Amino acid sequence: MEEFKRVSSLLTIEGVSKRIHGKLILRDIGTKESPFVIHDINRPNRIQGQTVAIVGASGSGKSTLFKMIAGIYPPTTGTIIIPDEEKNNGSFKEVEGGDIGFVQQSYPLSRNQTVQEMLHDAAKQGKIPKNERQHVVDSYLETWNLKDQRYLSKNQLSGGQKQRVAIIEQIICSHHFMIFDEPFSGLDVRNIDDVKTTFEKITTTSDLGTIIFSTHDIHLAVELADLIYVIGFEKEKSVCKPGGTVIKSFDLMEMGLAWKEYGAPHRELNAEIQKLIKDS
Amino acid sequence: MKTIEKVFTPLVEVRKSMIWTIGSIQLCVLLFTWAYLVPKPSFFPTLGEVLRAWGDLWNHGLFFHILATLTICGIATVISIVISSAIAYSTRIPFFRPIGYLFTKLRYNPIQGFTLFLAMTTGGGRNLQVTLLVIFMSFYFISALISILDEIPEEDIIRRKAERMSNWKILWKVVIVDRLDYLIEVIRLNLSMTFMMIVSVEAMDKSQGGLGALLVDTNRGLNFPKVFALQLTILILGIGLDEALKSLFKSFPANKKYE
Numbered sequence: 001m002e003e004f005k006r007v008s009s010l011l012t013i014e015g016v017s018k019r020i021h022g023k024l025i026l027r028d029i030g031t032k033e034s035p036f037v038i039h040d041i042n043r044p045n046r047i048q049g050q051t052v053a054i055v056g057a058s059g060s061g062k063s064t065l066f067k068m069i070a071g072i073y074p075p076t077t078g079t080i081i082i083p084d085e086e087k088n089n090g091s092f093k094e095v096e097g098g099d100i101g102f103v104q105q106s107y108p109l110s111r112n113q114t115v116q117e118m119l120h121d122a123a124k125q126g127k128i129p130k131n132e133r134q135h136v137v138d139s140y141l142e143t144w145n146l147k148d149q150r151y152l153s154k155n156q157l158s159g160g161q162k163q164r165v166a167i168i169e170q171i172i173c174s175h176h177f178m179i180f181d182e183p184f185s186g187l188d189v190r191n192i193d194d195v196k197t198t199f200e201k202i203t204t205t206s207d208l209g210t211i212i213f214s215t216h217d218i219h220l221a222v223e224l225a226d227l228i229y230v231i232g233f234e235k236e237k238s239v240c241k242p243g244g245t246v247i248k249s250f251d252l253m254e255m256g257l258a259w260k261e262y263g264a265p266h267r268e269l270n271a272e273i274q275k276l277i278k279d280s
Numbered sequence: 281m282k283t284i285e286k287v288f289t290p291l292v293e294v295r296k297s298m299i300w301t302i303g304s305i306q307l308c309v310l311l312f313t314w315a316y317l318v319p320k321p322s323f324f325p326t327l328g329e330v331l332r333a334w335g336d337l338w339n340h341g342l343f344f345h346i347l348a349t350l351t352i353c354g355i356a357t358v359i360s361i362v363i364s365s366a367i368a369y370s371t372r373i374p375f376f377r378p379i380g381y382l383f384t385k386l387r388y389n390p391i392q393g394f395t396l397f398l399a400m401t402t403g404g405g406r407n408l409q410v411t412l413l414v415i416f417m418s419f420y421f422i423s424a425l426i427s428i429l430d431e432i433p434e435e436d437i438i439r440r441k442a443e444r445m446s447n448w449k450i451l452w453k454v455v456i457v458d459r460l461d462y463l464i465e466v467i468r469l470n471l472s473m474t475f476m477m478i479v480s481v482e483a484m485d486k487s488q489g490g491l492g493a494l495l496v497d498t499n500r501g502l503n504f505p506k507v508f509a510l511q512l513t514i515l516i517l518g519i520g521l522d523e524a525l526k527s528l529f530k531s532f533p534a535n536k537k538y539e
Contacts, residue, residue: 072441098444108435111458111534121453125443153533166439173443 004048004253006039008083008090010177010210011069011100013037016078017243018064026061026068027243030078034246036229040208041253048259049176049209051199053221056231057277061244062214063105065231066179069212070102071095082177098125101170101178105185107162109154115141115165116150122169140168160191167198176206180213184220192220199224218273222266226258227251230273232280240280247280325505330512333505337494337513346517348490352406353478356413357467363414364421365463371426372455384426387419395484406488409481416477417470424466429455461532468525475518491517 013030030036041050054062067073069080082100084093110118116137123133141147144164149157157165163183170178183195203209215221221228228250233240250269252258257265286292287302315327325333334342371380391412398415402408432455440450482492491514498506529535 067438070438070442072438097441100442102438102442104435104438106433106435108433108439110453112460112532113458114533122443125445153536155534156536169439170442 003044005042007042008040009037009081010040010050010083010208011038011095011212012081012092013069014079014081016065016068016075016080018061018068018073019076020064024243025064026245027241028245029065030246034249036246036249038210038212038227041226042207043259047204047207047209049203049206049211050227051203051225052210052212052227052229053225054212054214054229054231055216055218055221055273055277056214056244057280058216059244060231060233060280062231063181065244066102066181066212066214069095070100070179071097072102098173099177101174103167103170103178103180103183105182107159107166109157109162109165109169111154114151114153115146115157118165118169119172122172126173128172136172140172144168159187160194163191163194164198171202176202176209178202178211180211182214182216184215184217196224218270218277219262222252222257222270222273223262226253228273230276230280232277235280248276323504325508329505330508333503334509334513337506337509342494342513345489345491345494346513348488349478349482349492349514350517352409352413352482352488352490353474356410356417357474359410360414360417360421361463361467364418364425367418368422368425368429369451369456372429372451380422380426383419384423387423391416399484405485409485409488412481412484413474413477417474420470420473421466424470425463428459428462428466432459458534461529461534464525464529464532468522468529471521471525472518475514479514 013036015031016029017027018025028034038050038052041048054065056062064073068075071080080095081092082095084091110121113121119137119140120133123136124130128136141150144167146161146164146168149161149165154162167178180195184192187195199211199213202211213224229246230248230250231244232247233243234245234247235241250273252269255265255269257269260266283294283298286294287298311327318324318326320326367376367380367383370376394415395408395412398411399408402411436454436458437450440454445453478490479492479495482488482490483496486493486497491510495507495510495514498510
């Protein structure tokens with residue numbers, strides 16, 4: 001097993017549930033029996049952030065959970081806690097919109113702005129000083145291979161380019177903690193590789209670099225994640241309880257599967273998760 | 281597929297130049313029919329008669345009537361857009377939502393019932409004309425704008441919230457600035473109704489001049505070549521404005537094509 005150490009918590013979900021128009025969408029996320037905590041991971045002589053996958057059937061509440069983690073929707077009950085970076089004294093606060101970057105499945109962008117204008121907006125929102133913004137935007141455009149697209153608008157970008165702009169916007173704004181809602185959905189092989197590279201960039205440039213993503217591709221979840229939460233519906237006397245919840249979690253670091261080539265143990269885990277989702 | 285076969289097949293893409301060629305041929309056929317195949321004597325004026333009538337109208341101040349019509353149309357459009365935008369955008373604020381939606385229903389109310397009341401209130405003349413046009417246009421602008429705002433995807437709002445933007449800033453960035461081109465499109469799509477209305481409005485007070493006043497007077501004298509000449513003038517003006525607004529709409533980044 002690879003050597004690693006859990007340092008402080010980066011995100012803690014405690015007893016969260018969510019009702020929308022009276023309907024229970026999620027319940028009891030982060031309990032004593034099934035905690036939902038993402039830690040800062042330390043690996044000797046390596047910069048290592050964390051990659052967390054959330055898997056589950058459609059309609060189990062993954063997107064709603066993401067919107068709550070991103071601070072867009074307030075939970076109906078419970079709290080979502082993150083370190084208070086502004087105070088920088090080890091204190092914690094409830095998550096707010098903008099604390100965590102949120103890259104949505106459809107990669108929405110402004111209709112009437114160029115790529116450069118969108119990134120300038122993000123830099124302004126990310127509180128980057130005015131005199132540094134152009135430099136920051138330029139360096140991202142260079143690193144993410146979008147230099148030639150800086151004056152183009154959303155309509156003139158390819159799917160992959162839109163995706164990269166949406167990701168950079170959120171990185172500029174929220175720095176190291178990112179949520180990706182189904183980032184692999186509808187992508188071709190090359191674009192899937194691009195997203196994998198993106199994940200690697202985020203998690204290997206800072207120890208605090210953290211990604212939470214959802215996917216229906218269990219193979220990719222097992223391949224990329226260090227921690228997997230399976231969301232589904234608990235059954236009581238073969239009847240599903242209302243509201244999705246964490247039915248099981250897998251700590252691939254403890255299991256010795258994280259940061260390793262995909263092999264037989266990964267395949268077994270893949271099969272186990274698939275069975276869990278089918279049965280839930 | 282052969283070109284001839286293509287142009288008669290549904291849902292087939294043809295070159296833009298081909299559409300222009302077909303359009304030009306059709307226009308020539310129409311003009312030829314009008315010029316040479318209209319039976320005589322007939323109430324339907326020939327192309328030559330209409331052109332001569334147009335020349336006569338031009339020599340008798342058509343330009344100033346066009347200017348009067350464009351002025352009243354421009355003033356009413358600007359006022360209407362300001363009022364309609366304010367009402368439509370305010371529907372994003374829950375407190376103002378009911379009043380905004382009420383305005384959309386008022387378009388079913390015929391304006392003719394209020395003309396006397398408005399004439400007394402505004403003092404008639406240019407003020408009455410502008411007021412009638414503003415009221416008429418605003419109901420349609422508000423309805424069209426609100427339906428566009430209702431279609432704003434939730435993802436666009438979430439994206440900006442994830443960028444730490446306040447709700448007011450999101451209103452400005454996502455609802456107003458990011459959809460400014462739609463405002464132009466709403467004006468363009470409603471312009472034809474404005475032009476239909478302008479004839480009736482200008483006819484109410486002919487002392488202000490304008491194409492509508494001229495058309496009503498000409499119609500009364502059964503001078504069909506002049507009536508046709510005026511109708512064509514209004515049509516050409518409308519098409520010109522429509523094309524200008526279409527160009528403006530296309531100049532927005534959102535409507536630039538993939539390169």
